Amino acid sequence: MRFLVLGSAAGGGFPQWNCLCPNCRLAWERDPRTERRSQACLAVSEDGENWVLLGATPDLRQQILDAPPLHPRIAPRHSPIRGVFLPNGDIDNIAGLLVMREMQPFTIWGSPATLAHVSDGVFAVVDEKLAPRVAVALDEPLDPGFGFTLTPFAVPGKIPLYMEPPDESELSLGVEGETTLGLEIRSGGQRAYFIPSCARVTPALRARLEGADLLFFDGTTFEEDEMIRAGLSPKTAWRMGHMAMNGPRGSIAALADVSVGQKVFIHINNSNPALCKGSPERARVEAAGWRIAHDGLELGFAK
């Protein structure tokens, strides 16, 4: 199995178009301590010929240009991308479908709740006859036909930002249901997980991940309130439907005693100081046995 990180940043990417936080300043200046990152997407393949994207970000066109395994190989039209699984309905998971509007057959999988967001309006440009929307059921393995299965499961999250009610007191946080999915990728006897959005690590999630070979997990912020303290946003990680790495309820602590072959943070916000090589926060992450994904990172395991 091959796992190719097309993008590793949270919504907005790194640097973000309108941000001059300390991290983004380094990225704009191309300081060697930082690497630019596009929005989080993982491409998976068992045979190197047929690929499934987990998420479709607004950066997808550039991500494909930067990823030779995803280039077309047969004239006049072709793509190794055989399908897209949408873990949730956030803009940074669905807007890339608008890039895939050129009469190319592929499959779009997601929960009924997420598919509802990509089935009309501007998304009608992605012709349903060529790119059917196929609803998946929680905890049921899906076989796309390329040598691996995908099993979606609910993780704590929230509805997409564009669906939030005007009155914030009516918004439910940390909900487990169809809106926010993790994915198990299974090939032969090995298991990988892609969980780019997760508001809390539950006992059930810890049990599920135990013994996995590879985990890509929500690394949005380092501290729960870092965006507030930096004057970037009034929202905590929890309020955004995501998790901090650090702190007693952070992902590092919550997953410390879960045995996983490789733990990789993905969906990393531009405000997260662990993005910066040489920072104490990066050292803390690495000392805890995690690595920070970067665009172009390829991981895998033999069957």
Added chain:
Amino acid sequence: MRFLVLGSAAGGGFPQWNCLCPNCRLAWERDPRTERRSQACLAVSEDGENWVLLGATPDLRQQILDAPPLHPRIAPRHSPIRGVFLPNGDIDNIAGLLVMREMQPFTIWGSPATLAHVSDGVFAVVDEKLAPRVAVALDEPLDPGFGFTLTPFAVPGKIPLYMEPPDESELSLGVEGETTLGLEIRSGGQRAYFIPSCARVTPALRARLEGADLLFFDGTTFEEDEMIRAGLSPKTAWRMGHMAMNGPRGSIAALADVSVGQKVFIHINNSNPALCKGSPERARVEAAGWRIAHDGLELGFAK
């Protein structure tokens, strides 16, 4: 006035993610006869500090990264982009708004018909309180407040692809109305035009353009039926709401005796052989006094 070409290709860009037509093959191979191009967008500024985008393509995040004048200059959050004018509702004109969802104030201008497409659904992510949608009237100059005016006018076109009726016989082509706009940019005594979509050059359009200093015009295809002949699509340029450069009804002939300071083709489809340096089609375009825009091209005139 400064005119910065953020993107010069038609929808899909160059190369297109799923295309191996002869042009795209050269672009994938980074053959020196071709330059990669993102989707058509023009940034305009009088003072170099405040910029208005004409269109917002799916490539906008990368286009901003590649354009230093558009980088933020004030911590923690800032953008020199003060507004976006949407000439039409095509995906390659509106999807970039989804990139601008990070609580940054700017104005969105367009016809009521186009604004209707970007006011709800996923576009609710661009908060109306920070990014108000402001309807413009045809043939009335708009003053964004930065030293130039924008005057929208109707050109022959069609509704966006995602709004087309299932029965093609019900689709009207070459319609002049709110759906497809050209823009006059006026500063001091000088006039520029941005017309990325235009299905036909009418006598009224010829009269309007006479004496302009600068023209960016729809250069989608070279031949009316080139996509059909290449096996890429069953559609003519006219069917797509665009024009061919060549032929008795093409833009080169239609605008040959209209006096314009600089004539520049933009919104060039990946199938267009004039994209390829050294091609007979490129020679024909240049011999006719036109140039082919490329990403990063900056043109201007002093006040």
